[in-house]
Amino acid sequence: MLLTISGLPGSGTTTVSRLLSEKHGLEMISAGEVFRSLAKEYDMTLAEFGELAESDDSIDLKIDERQKEIANTRDNIILEGRLAGHMAEKALKVWIKASVDVRVGRIVARESGSFEYKLSETIEREASESVRYKTIYDIDINDLSVYDIVIDSEKWDQFQITDIISCAIDNNSYF
Template sequence: MSAEASGDEILLRVTISGPPGSGTSTLVSRIASSRGWSSLNGGDVFREEARTRGISVEQLSSEAKEDLDVDRSLDSLLQERMSSPDSPEIVESRLSGWWAHKNNLNCLKVWVNVSEIERARRIQKREGGELDVCLQKSQRRQNDDMERYSVLYDIDLDDMSPYNLVIDADEKDELEVFQAVDSVLGR
């Protein structure tokens, strides 16, 4: 029985999704700080599962590449957390908007979009390295993720239909992205 069916209110207010380098972590931090809300990053679920299994994050990542059931299990855990009455108000992951959509969770679903070259610039700024290498890595990761999500869930990352707010952040700074989301969330 879902929490909504049992009368428990779901706390989830907003999902934040976007490709690596799009600024989702910064956005979540700003929203949480501004509103006093709790947040969960899909990576946190991954790290918790590695701890539960008594292995390193790298080992779990390696297992996930070899066994798609690892991804399915982790995504199932994330969906359970999102649908629970003690869910944080903000959930950030590549697929959190899709999970909210598929599970009929009534919340704002945000996708932060940036071009490949802008993602590479941001990743280079954060991690260092040559821009062309960052671009190649970013493109490879995006292609790998698109293929994996298509195989696992028949999800096309280019399909924005689950999202009720899509922000093109190429020409926006972190404050402008936050303000766009904050104005839709209201008070």
């Protein structure tokens, strides 16, 4: 089984992926964690690293090629990342959404800092990623047509979302 979980920062993708991983015994591969660890290795903020990635396609390509390779060679995994649904051919593809204000509130709770600063950083990061995805892959991140399930994390908490996706997993013979 291959499951992809995608969404913008703060939407709940990592939390839901971890819960699904535990519930179904699936390994979780997170593009966001790879990106954050690379930013730390470069001793940069996410915004700074995003700027670098805008001028150096190899950063996104490394992360995304790794996800493609994993998706095509391994079973029983969850690929969690913004483009995971585009990187896997045969998978149950999920997009988790929430408004920018709710997402930034979650980011502030997770990382601390002021709401205004994190809002500005999030908007800048998303704009940077949008440009890179369009330039590198010709992917419009706002086009959700590749996803089997689009779910709003403002309406359901992480446990309810996990249950909804689990129902789809249990009743889907596609993968």
